[in-house]
Amino acid sequence: MSIPPPSHPRKKVRTVCVAIPYDQATDRILMVTSRKHPTKWILPKGGWEEGESLGEAARREAREEAGVVSLPFEIPPTAIHVNQDHKTIYHYFHLPVISLSIHFLEDTQRKRQWVTYAEAEERIRAWAKDDNEPDGCKRKKEMGEGLLAWKAWKDKLKNQPETVQPPPSQSHGADLSTLG
Numbered sequence: 022m023s024i025p026p027p028s029h030p031r032k033k034v035r036t037v038c039v040a041i042p043y044d045q046a047t048d049r050i051l052m053v054t055s056r057k058h059p060t061k062w063i064l065p066k067g068g069w070e071e072g073e074s075l076g077e078a079a080r081r082e083a084r085e086e087a088g089v090v091s092l093p094f095e096i097p098p099t100a101i102h103v104n105q106d107h108k109t110i111y112h113y114f115h116l117p118v119i120s121l122s123i124h125f126l127e128d129t130q131r132k133r134q135w136v137t138y139a140e141a142e143e144r145i146r147a148w149a150k151d152d153n154e155p156d157g158c159k160r161k162k163e164m165g166e167g168l169l170a171w172k173a174w175k176d177k178l179k180n181q182p183e184t185v186q187p188p189p190s191q192s193h194g195a196d197l198s199t200l201g
Contacts, residue, residue, distance in 0.1 A: 035109045038075050039066040040083035041171045042091065042116045048175070049135040050168075051118065052144065053087045056130050062144040064167060065089070066111075079114035087133045088125030091116035113167035138172055 041064055042051040052062040067082040069075055083089035121133075136144065145165055 033108075036069040036075070036078075037066055037109055037111045038069050038078035038082060039064050039111055039113045039167050040079040040087075040089070040091075040116050041113060041167055042083050042087060042089045042118045043171070044135060045117050047135065049137055050141045050171070051083075051087055051089065051121075052134055052136055052141055054132045056127070058148075059132075061148045062134070062136075062141075064141075069112075075112045076114055079112070080116060083116055084122075085126040086131060088122035088128065089116060089118050090120040090122060091118055111167070113171070115171055138168065141168055 043049060044051070050064075053065055055061045055063050065079075065083040065086040067078070067086070069078040070081075073081065080089075080091050083091060142165070145168070
């Protein structure tokens with residue numbers, strides 16, 4: 022007796038890497054506008070591609086969407102969020118920014134801005150509260166968990182002065198202070 026095939030095709034799980042680019046000197050996070058919703062702010066993110074590590078995918082997305090040049094120092098993802106529909110797994114990576122490229126792949130499609138943790142949290146919360154944006158609650162969960170993980174990591178570093186930290190930011194391109 023053979024087992025019948027499932028009545029629906031097996032759902033493929035998508036792996037998404039979310040970058041949390043930050044400036045060590047100011048403790049600010051770099052956010053970008055969504056291409057699909059240009060008035061809404063998000064963290065750079067995108068799909069993992071075969072042949073690259075999850076950290077490399079996060080760095081690539083930050084470079085393409087925000088012009089971020091980050092240190093090769095990789096911190097393992099501090100939070101992993103599984104979508105309620107179990108079709109997407111999000112991995113979050115902290116990326117210390119050393120410079121911002123003036124021209125980058127999506128520079129005509131996105132704005133970018135440095136914000137405090139509180140401002141980033143508020144922008145994500147505002148999207149979730151917008152009744153005209155059906156994706157709002159989903160985005161709040163995706164981005165919110167990453168921000169919470171970033172804050173917890175930063176707080177832990179403050180309490181452990183002997184922890185190995187990436188070297189301080191250096192400007193090798195656009196001035197990091199000119200945005201936002």
